[in-house]
Amino acid sequence: MSDYEFAGGVVIENPYPVDQVKIIQAPLPNHVVLPLQQRIGDEAKPCVKVGDRVLTGQVIAQTQDQFCVPIHASISGTVVDISQQIIPHKSGLKANCISIESDGKDEWIKTQGCGNDFLQCDRQTMIDYVQRSGIVGLGGAGFPSHTKLNKAVDCHTLIINGTECEPGVMCDNALMQHHPREVIRGVEILLHITGAKKAIIAIENDKQEAYQALLMFNHNDKISLAQLPAKYTSGAEKLLIKALLGIEIPSGGFAADKGVLCQNVASTKAIFDAVIEQRPLISRIVTITGDAVTPVNIELRLGTSFEQAISLTDVNAQAHDYRMGGMMMGVDIVDIKMPICKITNCIFVNNKKTQQLAKECIRCGSCNTVCPIGLLPQQIYWHAKGKNIEKCMDYNLLDCIECACCSYVCPSHIDLVNYFSFAKALHNKQTADQHKTDIARDRFEFREYRLERNKKERAQMMADKKQALKEKMAKDKVQGQAQKDKIAQAMERVKKNKEKNA
Amino acid sequence: MHNAGLSTNQIMRQVIYALALGVSASYVFFGFGVIIQILLGMVSALTVEALFLALRGRPVLESISDGSAVLTAILLAISIPSIAPWWVVVTGVAFAVIFGKQLYGGLGNNPFNPAMLGYAFLLISYPLQMTTWPVDYLSFSQVVDVVFNLLHFDGISGATRLDDVKTSLSLGSDIATLQLQSISQAWINIGFLVGGVYLLARKIIFWHIPAAVLSGILAMALVISMFDSQTYLPVQNHFLLGGTMLSAFFIATDPVSASTTPKGRLIYGFLIGVLIVVIRTYGGYPDGIAFAVLLMNMAVPLIDHYTQPKVFGRS
Numbered sequence: 001m002s003d004y005e006f007a008g009g010v011v012i013e014n015p016y017p018v019d020q021v022k023i024i025q026a027p028l029p030n031h032v033v034l035p036l037q038q039r040i041g042d043e044a045k046p047c048v049k050v051g052d053r054v055l056t057g058q059v060i061a062q063t064q065d066q067f068c069v070p071i072h073a074s075i076s077g078t079v080v081d082i083s084q085q086i087i088p089h090k091s092g093l094k095a096n097c098i099s100i101e102s103d104g105k106d107e108w109i110k111t112q113g114c115g116n117d118f119l120q121c122d123r124q125t126m127i128d129y130v131q132r133s134g135i136v137g138l139g140g141a142g143f144p145s146h147t148k149l150n151k152a153v154d155c156h157t158l159i160i161n162g163t164e165c166e167p168g169v170m171c172d173n174a175l176m177q178h179h180p181r182e183v184i185r186g187v188e189i190l191l192h193i194t195g196a197k198k199a200i201i202a203i204e205n206d207k208q209e210a211y212q213a214l215l216m217f218n219h220n221d222k223i224s225l226a227q228l229p230a231k232y233t234s235g236a237e238k239l240l241i242k243a244l245l246g247i248e249i250p251s252g253g254f255a256a257d258k259g260v261l262c263q264n265v266a267s268t269k270a271i272f273d274a275v276i277e278q279r280p281l282i283s284r285i286v287t288i289t290g291d292a293v294t295p296v297n298i299e300l301r302l303g304t305s306f307e308q309a310i311s312l313t314d315v316n317a318q319a320h321d322y323r324m325g326g327m328m329m330g331v332d333i334v335d336i337k338m339p340i341c342k343i344t345n346c347i348f349v350n351n352k353k354t355q356q357l358a359k360e361c362i363r364c365g366s367c368n369t370v371c372p373i374g375l376l377p378q379q380i381y382w383h384a385k386g387k388n389i390e391k392c393m394d395y396n397l398l399d400c401i402e403c404a405c406c407s408y409v410c411p412s413h414i415d416l417v418n419y420f421s422f423a424k425a426l427h428n429k430q431t432a433d434q435h436k437t438d439i440a441r442d443r444f445e446f447r448e449y450r451l452e453r454n455k456k457e458r459a460q461m462m463a464d465k466k467q468a469l470k471e472k473m474a475k476d477k478v479q480g481q482a483q484k485d486k487i488a489q490a491m492e493r494v495k496k497n498k499e500k501n502a
Numbered sequence: 503m504h505n506a507g508l509s510t511n512q513i514m515r516q517v518i519y520a521l522a523l524g525v526s527a528s529y530v531f532f533g534f535g536v537i538i539q540i541l542l543g544m545v546s547a548l549t550v551e552a553l554f555l556a557l558r559g560r561p562v563l564e565s566i567s568d569g570s571a572v573l574t575a576i577l578l579a580i581s582i583p584s585i586a587p588w589w590v591v592v593t594g595v596a597f598a599v600i601f602g603k604q605l606y607g608g609l610g611n612n613p614f615n616p617a618m619l620g621y622a623f624l625l626i627s628y629p630l631q632m633t634t635w636p637v638d639y640l641s642f643s644q645v646v647d648v649v650f651n652l653l654h655f656d657g658i659s660g661a662t663r664l665d666d667v668k669t670s671l672s673l674g675s676d677i678a679t680l681q682l683q684s685i686s687q688a689w690i691n692i693g694f695l696v697g698g699v700y701l702l703a704r705k706i707i708f709w710h711i712p713a714a715v716l717s718g719i720l721a722m723a724l725v726i727s728m729f730d731s732q733t734y735l736p737v738q739n740h741f742l743l744g745g746t747m748l749s750a751f752f753i754a755t756d757p758v759s760a761s762t763t764p765k766g767r768l769i770y771g772f773l774i775g776v777l778i779v780v781i782r783t784y785g786g787y788p789d790g791i792a793f794a795v796l797l798m799n800m801a802v803p804l805i806d807h808y809t810q811p812k813v814f815g816r817s
Contacts, residue, residue, distance in 0.1 A: 007814075238814065238815065239814070242814075248814065248815055249815055250815045250816070251813065251814070251815035251816045252815075253815070356509075357564070359509075359510045359511075359568065359609075359610075360510075360608065360609045360610030360611065361610050362510055362513075362609065362610050362757050362758050363610070363757045363758050363760070363762045364510075364513070364757040365708065365757065365762050365763075365764075365767075366507075368762070368763070368764075368811070369708075369764075372814070373813055373814040373815075374811045374812055374813045374814055375811075375813060376762065376763060376806075376810060376811070378762055379762065379806065395810065396813045396816065399813050399814065399815065399816070409507060411507065411508055411509050411510045411512075411513055412509070412510045412610075413509065
């Protein structure tokens with residue numbers, strides 16, 4: 001029963017299916033690396049030093065930036081290093097990280113939340129707990145939850161995104177099956193915070209176990225469950241809102257503008273933990289899948305290295321290709337020393353394959369039939385290849401959500417999305433350069449104007465002075481004449497007097 | 503990135519397979535000449551393509567295996583008379599591959615349909631050879647003699663069917679007898695129609711262009727027949743004469759030179775259909791497909807620009 005329709009998108013069978021979706025608890029890692037830079041906002045500043053003993057859940061770095069959340073120690077132990085390490089980024093970027101060596105005790109810091117009676121707490125206190133517990137969007141975007149909650153003032157509908165449309169990823173599915181109570185309670189907390197009238201939990205119709213589990217625990221009239229067609233890009237926020245509510249968020253706009261708030265199911269569960277007991281987010285469920293492993297979900301402490309995580313599976317001994325994030329929107333990685341972070345939902349471990357070479361685009365138009373946004377990827381590709389960014393903009397490049405459906409169906413094996421992110425980067429650079437040029441030109445023009453103005457002012461001043469001098473001289477002349485006259489008169493008088501006297 | 507469905511090479515190959523039925527029908531009615539023309543075309547297309555790829559410093563085997571040159575050769579070879587001298591198809595295919603494709607940068611970069619460019623080139627350069635079709639079924643040795651210039655083809659040849667029909671109609675012949683003569687053309691068209699339906703079923707081509715071409719033909723033929731149903735070709739005959747089905751399913755659907763937006767494909771196809779009928783009826787050439795397609799190829803950038811689909815979140 002799925003009455004919801006999506007334009008575009010592709011139906012992709014899970015390439016690595018499992019009979020039962022389980023969650024394995026990973027043993028405590030010996031060593032964790034926690035990056036200080038988050039998805040957006042400033043880099044956090046460490047509030048511990050090398051050699052300090054930290055407890056699990058203790059805040060180890062913080063920032064004043066309102067978009068950011070604090071960073072917590074994910075194990076108890078000793079801070080051994082604060083230095084640049086490889087972080088999970090497609091470029092293999094290095095950034096500042098705090099490394100902690102485990103003491104094996106996993107001693108938790110004492111915290112207290114609203115407790116089970118959360119209805120007593122007010123909205124702001126709850127949002128505060130969410131921020132202090134470090135909750136961000138766990139679906140892959142990593143957008144801080146408290147920012148979304150603060151923005152959702154006139155929220156009428158809450159959408160809990162449990163679609164998990166990326167083929168192969170099953171961590172949200174596992175979470176819904178194994179923590180349905182927490183998810184439902186989390187939704188109730190969100191309803192309380194936002195004051196929304198209703199909440200819809202969206203699940204793809206190929207996840208029946210998760211659907212049934214949530215249905216069993218849902219006793220709230222405000223919360224309903226919606227089954228969506230199992231089709232990739234069903235989970236993209238704006239497309240999901242359109243399918244469920246028929247509301248189309250304008251290009252460049254936000255869901256909050258239309259009174260809708262979207263949260264991922266895993267984030268909802270994390271919000272439950274944060275509000276009830278102020279339990280910080282220090283672990284997450286990661287799917288490890290691919291043709292070199294038996295697919296599993298493992299609950300891992302943040303900061304565990306990919307390498308360590310993969311070693312917990314039955315990985316074969318061949319050479320591998322790695323990918324983090326989903327099959328469609330994830331990125332290929334080379335180094336697996338990088339740490340698991342809040343947005344690491346999935347790791348693909350595949351046997352090494354030779355890549356298919358791209359051929360020329362034959363404009364077959366398969367891409368524009370699958371584009372959920374209604375773009376013409378073949379046209380944007382043509383212009384992106386020619387670096388004609390202006391033309392790319394005409395074809396609405398910036399509306400591209402980089403879902404990679406176009407790359408997936410391209411018969412010429414062109415990695416279209418790569419061209420689009422390149423064109424976007426080029427656009428950003430051009431805009432920044434243009435801004436700089438504009439500033440420079442404004443400055444230059446002002447300088448010219450200023451010089452001209454000074455010149456004019458000086459000329460005016462000189463003219464005024466000259467005029468004043470002239471006037472003065474004329475005056476002096478008149479005065480001088482009067483003086484002379486006076487003198488002459490006086491002389492005259494003297495002369496007369498002399499003559500009289502004589 | 504993982505991939506689904508057919509690759510570009512497989513698509514080209516599927517299109518070639520889909521041509522088989524129509525080609526077989528041609529063979530049945532016109533004899534070995536059809537096969538000889540195709541073979542000559544394929545050999546020259548591959549040779550010229552390889553030469554130009556090498557000159558352009560491109561990987562020869564890698565690019566030649568895409569099948570596009572072979573497809574161009576077949577489309578052109580089945581469009582020209584089966585008894586045309588060998589140098590007609592060779593120069594035509596060479597022109598199509600060199601000026602129609604390689605000089606623009608190879609597959610995917612050509613604004614014009616290469617096969618139709620080759621056809622137009624041949625029709626203008628060798629009007630006699632391009633409009634002389636056999637009247638009877640020819641044996642293998644006869645065909646070889648004619649194609650390789652060993653025998654002059656007077657006596658075994660006649661005008662192109664459509665041309666013939668046009669002339670006869672204007673002279674007041676009976677339409678019924680003409681329809682009987684056109685039976686071979688009808689079967690060939692049906693062969694290509696079936697091949698086209700196969701391509702649609704395999705989702706190798708979209709329905710928009712064939713449907714639009716055929717409705718364009720229908721619309722224009724109806725308009726013309728309203729003026730005078732005696733002097734002009736009857737509406738239904740437009741569909742089974744000349745290269746109608748070949749053009750609707752195989753030529754106008756060449757993705758590279760066609761419009762690429764859904765709405766644009768409809769406009770592009772419809773106007774091709776209209777132009778085909780206009781040129782057939784009023785033009786100096788027997789059939790109007792090549793010129794109709796080339797004219798619309800020129801309009802593609804404009805059509806694409808004004809038929810962009812609605813983008814999510816924009817009005």
